[in-house]
Amino acid sequence: MHIYHVVNLIFTYIMFIFLLEIPNEISALTQLEKLAVEENALEGNVPMVVFNMSSLIILTLHGNNLKGRLPDNMCQNLPYIQGLYFSQNKLEGPLPSIFWQYKQLVDLALWRNNFSGSIPKNIGNATQLMQLDLSENNLTGTCMYPSSRFISYRVIEKYIIIHSYMMLVVCLNKLNNKGSYFLKKLTLYIIGAGTVPYEIGHLSNLVTLKLTANNLNGLLPTTILNNSTIVGIDLGENQLLGSLPTNIGRGLPNLQYLFLPANKLSGVIPKSISNASQLAILDMGYNLFYGFIPSTLCALTNLQILSLSENNLTLETTTPEQNVLSCLKNLKNLWQLVFSSNPLNINLPISCWNLSTSLQEVYMSNCNMRGNIPNDIGNLSSLTILALHDNKLSGSIPTSIGRLQNLQGLELGDNKLQGHIPVEVCRLQNLAILELGGNQLSGSIPSCLGHLVNPLRILSLGSNLLNSTIPSILWELTDILHVNLSSNNLSGSVSEDVGNLKVVINIDLSNNHLSGSIPSSIGNLQSLVNLSLANNKFGGLIPSSLGKSLSLELLDLSKNNLSGIIPKSLESLKYLKILNLSFNKLQGEIPIGGPFRNLSAQSFVSSGRLCGAPRFHVPSCNNSTFEAHSTKASISNLKYIIPVILSAMFMVTSIWIVKLRRRKNVEAAKETALLPQPLWRRVSHQELVKATNAFDEINLLGSGGFGSVYKGTFSDGINVAIKVFNLQLEGAFKSFEIECEMLGNIRHRNLIKIISCCNQINFKAVVLNYMPNGSLEKWLYSQNFCLDILQRLSIMIDVASALEYLHHGYEIPIVHCDLKPSNILLDADMSAHIADFGIAKLLYGRDSMTQTITQATIGYMAPEYGMEGIVTRRGDVYSFGIVLMETFTGTKPTDEIFDGEMSLKQWIANSPLIDVVDANLLGTKAEDRDFVKNSECLSSIMRLGLACSAESPEVRMNMQEALATLNKIKIKFLKDAAGGVVLNRSLV
Structure with missing residues (x-):
């Protein structure tokens, strides 16, 4: 029976059956409300039959090969239509102006087509419109309309046009929720050459304006800087010209942040800036400003960030008591000060450093500063970054530096500093960057630098006299x-x-x-x-x-x-x-x-x-002469080479004997490791089908939240893991993009390596290194596998190392959000690699926190994820603590023994060690030395796991501390195994 005989049908969904055309008989379905023909093979023009089905509410033709223009009268016979989804086709021509006459239209998706021309000005008549997506087309021109045209009380949630060849892109968001007819927030993305529309200044209720990272040029309209309602302005990373109006502060009395970096703005910084008394962030770096840094800035008592780097600014006088440096101490909320690459031309006296103790980051490099670094520098107790490199500072490094217990970066390179590197530097237990190169420092390198709690990431001592x-x-x-x-x-x-x-x-x-x-x-x-x-x-x-x-x-x-x-x-x-x-x-x-x-x-x-x-x-x-000489030289060198060869043969033989004693399953995995190692390569869908034998179930390694993972073997013998995303699932497409982005831009020995991404309309997959020993979960819960204490400890150190890299190895931290044993994979050497970045998050901003809905796994998810949607690095620390305890107890946090009143953490905290750890790890006789050694190690591990999984995020340590603690536990365990220490018998 054909579907058009079912006259009472109200919804039909047709997908992936390669339909070439919609039959005219479908018009017989007079009660059909939803018609979805997605990702088929429809060709030619949009079939007119669908525009005569007057009962339709939703029409979806997404993901076909439809061409031609949309007729102007296409919706004339669709009085109830609310959603039109024609995205991912090949439609062309101008947008029908009649679209905007249908006041019942809520959603319109025309993205990824070939539409051209401008956007009709009568768009404002679409009063019910909630979502409009015209991205990835050839639309051009200016798109600025009076805000009164958008008279709906509802939210304009999406109006995005983003593509490389577009001239002007507009994103309109959030009308006044009290029913005002005025736009409150405007974000423009202008791609390609263009100027800032002058009309923006007439939006009298405008609150925030963002024109970031475009190619805007021309003069900045002064009307924008004369609006009493504006709270935030971001015009950074453009090519804007001109100077700031002298009355800028009086024209923006409610301004809280002003971002103008990376433009071509010039002139002096107006003293009236102090009239913007609510200002918290002022960033005018990387411009052409000149003249004095006005001391009136010190009147901005709410200021948190002051960034004026890379200009031609100087101080009103070289006497610090009379310039801006003397009054910055009044800014109790200031935490970041950036004056780098300005000709300050000042001697550095003690009083110059009478700054606020709230300062966390000071960047004053390349400022032509002279004199000695004062001892009072040690009073800036909140400092995390001190960057004074590329100046003319002399004298010695003050020992008071050792009082800056929060310091993470000390950058004093390319000055004229003398004397020894003070050992007090080793008191800076959080120090990650030590940059002292290009000075005249002498003496030896302090060995104590190797004993910092959080090991150094950058050590630069070059061009000295050490x-x-x-x-x-x-x-x-x-x-x-x-x-x-x-x-x-x-x-x-x-x-x-x-x-x-x-x-x-x-x-x-x-x-x-x-x-x-x-x-x-x-x-x-x-x-x-x-x-x-x-x-x-x-x-x-x-x-x-x-x-x-x-x-x-x-x-x-x-x-x-x-x-x-x-x-x-x-x-x-x-x-x-x-x-x-x-x-x-x-x-x-x-x-x-x-x-x-x-x-x-x-x-x-x-x-x-x-x-x-x-x-x-x-x-x-x-050449015969060369050969004769080489032969003679080779013979004379035999007396040196033969002993080396014999030693090497002995070492190889010894290693071979040791390897023979390894477990059979690890040895089998080693055979896989001998195959050619995969590098980045392009792969097609057909290659992946062939590599997996058409995704045969025999090659299925496992299934996850957004798809399945298969083992594949390419024609050159390389084994890979292929993660195929189920695009039917909500969030799968975003998960694919995140995995490709994250894994393609990070590199660490304990993170799974990406080989390729296959990105097609109907098929998306990530090709990864194959891990022959499977997941940690398999090793913990299979009777065929067993891990000893040292193996488990090494695996968790690998995991901690990877997390520490994600959290602290980049300027923008990365949070995995879903750490669990099934996402920890083991290679042929039993080294651990964290996988599955499908819901990972980037943390922007000072506080390294974001608020979102996360799909983390119950049992491993930090409490703050579920209650408040707050994602921070400490959430990963919580998950790490749970996985750490699970690894050594062999008990899942979701085990049936844990009801509403008992959790894995409570069980471990309130039970004797012998009752909670994996029975294979302790041994049986309490008097045995191994029993005591193992107990000591496992007790330390459980304490660390409990500390990492503390209920409050503020109480948890960071991954640098966790990694350092775990390494110490391993070192002590190895020493104890060698009989080097007396053991403490106390347990948890």
Whole structure:
């Protein structure tokens, strides 16, 4: 029976059946209210039959191949129509002006078509319109309409036109909810050249105006800066010209924030700015302002952020008691002060630092400041960032720096500072950035820097007069990203422990007196991008292991005493752009594969007895004279090479024997690891179908909130995990975009690596590294698998390391929001990788908090997620605490033993340790040394888990603290296992 025989049908939904046309007989369904023909194969013009179905309320033709124009009279016979959804087709021509005559129309979606021309001005007649999406078309022109046209009391929720070739884009939001006919909030996105519409200044009830990050040019209309209702203005990142009106403060009496950065504005800063007494944020950085910084700014007692960087501003007088610096102490709410790159031309006396103790961030670099850093700097107890680099400061670094217990960044580089690096710096337990390069500091590098509670992320001490050796403890800073000790007088060797710096990106030890061999462990540094050991006294061979540092882009080993051949393994460094091996004693053939194809003779100047291609300006390798010399040299070197080979054979044999003793299931996973490792690649839907045998259930690895994950094998033998999103589910499309964005822009050894994204209209998938050992959940709850204490501890350290990187490794923190054992995957080496970023959040702003609806998993979700929708880094810490306790108890937080009055946390806190931990971990005899050792370790872990999962977010530690604590627990456990300490028998 055909559906058009069902005359009483009121709704039909047709999807994915590749319908080529809508039959005319469908008009017989005289009571049909909803017709949805989505993502089929409809072609040609929109069938006129659908416009004669007078009962229709909703018409959806989204995701087809419809072409042509929409007829002007298309809705003439649709008196009840409320929603039209024609998005993702190929419709063209102008928008029908008759659309706006239908006052019952609520939703209109025409996005991703080829509509052109301007938006009809009678749009204002659509009084019931709630959602209008015209994005991704070819619409042009100006779209500014008097606010009185929008006379609906309801919210204009969406009016967006965003595409690269558009001239002007407008987003109108939130009419006055009291029924006013005036627009309250206006956000314009203008893409391409254009000026700010002058008419904006006539919106007398305008509250906020945002024109951020566009390509606006021309003069800024003064009418915008003369509106008593405006609370916020953001005109940043444009090319606006002109100066600010002298009466700006009087014209904006209710202004609370003013963002004007990154324009071409000039002139002086008007003193009348102080009349905007409610101002909390003032950002005019990266412009062309000149003249004095007005001292009237000190009258803005609500000011929280003052940013005037990158201008040509100076102070009214070089006497600090008479300029703006002397009165800033009155701004008790000021927490960020940014004066960088302005010619302040001032001596730095003690009184200059009589600033408010509320200050958290001070940026005064490149300000032509002279004098000594005063001891009173230690009084700024709230400081987290102190950036005074690129000035002319002299004297020593005051020991009072050690009183700044909240300091995270100390940037004093490129000054004229002298003396030793004070050991008081080591009191700064939260210090992440220590930048003292480009001074005249002498003495040794304080070894105490390796003992900070929260390890350093950036250590820059280059271009000083430091001597002695590099403290070995520095190679224990496992979370450090940048190390620059170049251009000093450092001597000694570099320890193999440098291989501990697993996340380091840059290492520069050039221009010192370092000797010995280059540590082979550097090859373990998978994140290393730049390595410079130039102009030292390193000898021996170039380690072939450097070929495993696959992220290397710069490798400079010039001006040393290196000998032997250039390892062919360096051909694997496909990202290598700069290689300098000049002025060494190398010999043999220069490799020609990989990055060597793009290198020139500049990489091998005066490098001994090298041979190779003519473009390297070295002899050909088939030259008889060269061969004779090389043979003789090779024979003479055998007495050095043979012992090395024998030692290597012994080590390889030993490692092989150890590996034979590993568990069979891990060994099987190792076989997978021997296959070629996947790199970024383009994949099509057809390739994914083939790789999974048409997504056969036998390849199904698991299912989640937004889709399923399959194992796939590409034609080159590479195994991958393919996450296919179920686009029928609400939020799946957004989840796909988040995963591609997050995983494509972050890199850490303990985060799942993305290989590709397949983004088609009806199919979306993410291709990820395959984890042969499955999830932590599988290992915890399967009778076929078992993890000992050390394995579980190592896994949770990996997880903590990844979270710490997400939370603190970027300027904008990333919150995972859904940490649980099923999202922790184990590779062939049993290293853990966090996966599933489908609901992750970016946290913008000072307080690193956002409010949203999250889809986190019950049992692992922080209380504040569910009650208030508040997402912070501390929410991830809560989830980590729960997972930590679950990992060592083998009990889910949603286990049936936990009713409304008992939770996993309460059970652990109120029970003896022996009753809660996994029975396989403790042992059986309380007098056994292993029992006591294991008890001590597990007690510490449970205490950490309870602390991380505290009910109040404010009480919880951050992931830096959690990671440090977990590492200490592991170190103590290993020492105890070796019999190195006396154990405490107390339990939880």
